Amino acid sequence: MKRTNDELTAPPTDRAHPTTESAAASSAAPELERLLTHEDVDRARDRWEVVRARRKGAGPGSLGGVRLLWLLIGPGVLVFLGENDAPSMLSYAATGARFGVGFFLPFVVLTFVMGFVVQEMTVRLGAVTHRGHAELIFDRFGRFWGLFAMGDLVLGNFLTLVTEFIGVRAGLGFFGVRPSVAVGVTLVIVLGAITTGRYWTWERITMGLAIFNALFVPAALLARPDWHAVGHAMLTWRPLPSGSRYEILVLILADIGATVTPWMLFFQQSAVVDKGLQPRDINAGRFDTALGTLLASTFAIAAILATVPLFHHGINASDFQGAQFAEALEPWIGHVGAALFALGIFEAGIVAAIAISTSSAYAFGEVMHTGHSLNRPVRDAWPFYLTLIGSACAAAALVLIPSFPLEFVVLTVNVIAVLAMPPALAFLMLLVNDREVMGGHVNGFWENVAGVAVTILLIIAGVGFGLATVFPKWLGGG
C-alpha cells in the first residue's frame, strides 16, 4: 500500500462538520486512499478490534461486551490516575495529617464528581469532532484566545511536571536512592513508554503503571482506620475542620486542584482522538471516565486515611514532602506501610510525568498543525516527540539544581491549577454547546447546570483565596 506523509496533502479548504460518515463512503475516498498514513493504519487496526468485539458481544452470554469495554477504556482511567499525581497525593496526605477523618473525606469525593462532570464533556468533544481540545479552541475562538488558553496550559503543565519529578525524587529518597538516579529512571520510563510508536501500547503500559496508585490502599489499611468514623464523616461531612481558616481554604483549593485541572481537559480529549473513539463509543468513554473517577477517588481517600495517625499523634506535617511523610508514618504503619506510601508517591510522579508531558505535546502538535499522535513513528512526528521529551527533560533538570526552590513550586502548583480552571471551563462549555461542532451531542440542560455549577464553585474558591491573601487577618492567616 502506498503511504504518504502529510506534506503531500492540500492546504485546508473545506469547513469541517460533525459526521459519522464512513471514510470509504466519502466522495473523497479515492483521494484519501492515496494519502493514508501510518497513523491511519494503526488507528484502523484498533478500530477493527472494536468492531470484532462488538460483533462477538452481540451473542447471548458472550464475553464480547467485557472485551469491548477493555478495548475502549483508557483515556478516562489514565487522566484520573494521572491526576492522582505527586502533589495531589501530598495534598491528600497533608489533609489527613492536619484534619484527620471528617469534612475532607466527602469533600474529596465531591471534587471527583466535579472532575467526572467536566471530563465527560471532553469524551464527547473528542469522539464527535476527532479534534484535540487545543485545536478546537484555536479553530473556533481564533489565535488570540487560543494563545491565552495555551499560555495557561503551558505554565500549569510545566510547573506540575516539575512537581512530579520532585515527587519521584522524594518517593525514592525514602529508599536512599540518589535524586539523579531517581530522576534518570523516571526519564527512561517516560522515553520507553513513548517509543513504542503505538497509542495502544503506550496506553496499556501507562495503565499498567497507573494501577500501582492502589499502593495507598494497603498503606491506609495498615493505619487501621476507624471505619465507623469514616462512615459518619462520609454521611454527615463532620467533624468540620477547625483552626486557621486560611489554612483550611488553601487545603480546599489544593484538594480541588488535585482533581480538576486544565491539563486533564486537553489530555483526555486528545487521547480520545488518538485512540480513535467514535460517537458510538461515547457510552464506553463515559464508563471509562467513571471507572477512572472511582479508582482515583478510592486511592485519594486511602492517602488521607494513611496519614490520619499523624493527626491523632499531633505531629505537625505542614511542611512535609513525600519522603518525610513516609518517614513520619513509619512508627504508626510500620516499615512496609511507609515503603508502600513512598512507592505510591514515586508511582504517582511517574504516571503523571508521562500523562502531562504527553498532554503538552498533543496541544503543541495540534496548534502547530504538525503530527501529534502516539501512533506515529518518531521520524514522522519529531516535533511532537521533541516537545514531550524536552518538557520532561527540562522539568527533570530543574529538580536537580541544588538551590532550586522546590517548595515554591509545590506550594503553587495546585492553587494555580484551580485559578486557571474557570477560563478553561468556559472554553469547554462553549465548545460542548456549539451545534456546529457537536451536532446532536451538545450538552443537555442538566449537563449545563452541572458544568456551570462546577465553574461557579471554582470561581468562588478562587475569590475566597484572593480575599484571604489580600486580607489574611480576616481568616486568621498570614
Add this chain to the structure above:
Amino acid sequence: MDSEHIHPDGNQVELETDPAIAGAKQPDLEDPHVVLSLLESDQLVAAKRRTHFGQRKLSFGVRALLWSLRVYVVVMMLLALISVLRAAHVIR
C-alpha cells in the same frame, strides 16, 4: 449546522455491511479500502488537515465572559504569587 451530515450510527451500519470487512476474521490492512472502511471520514489525517471548524462569531456576551475570566486569572495569579512569597518567607 448541516443536519444532513449527522448520521447516527451510520458508520457502524456501513462498517458491518461493507464487503471489505463484513464476515472477515482478519482484514487486510494493507488494502487502503479496508482502512477507510474502519474509520470515519474526518478521522483520517489527510481529511483533518484539509477541513477545519471555522472561527465562530463571538457575541458581546461571550467576549465579555472571556475577558472577565482573563482579568480574573491575571489578578488571581498575582495574588497566588504574593501568597507563595509570604509562605516562602514563613518557611525560611
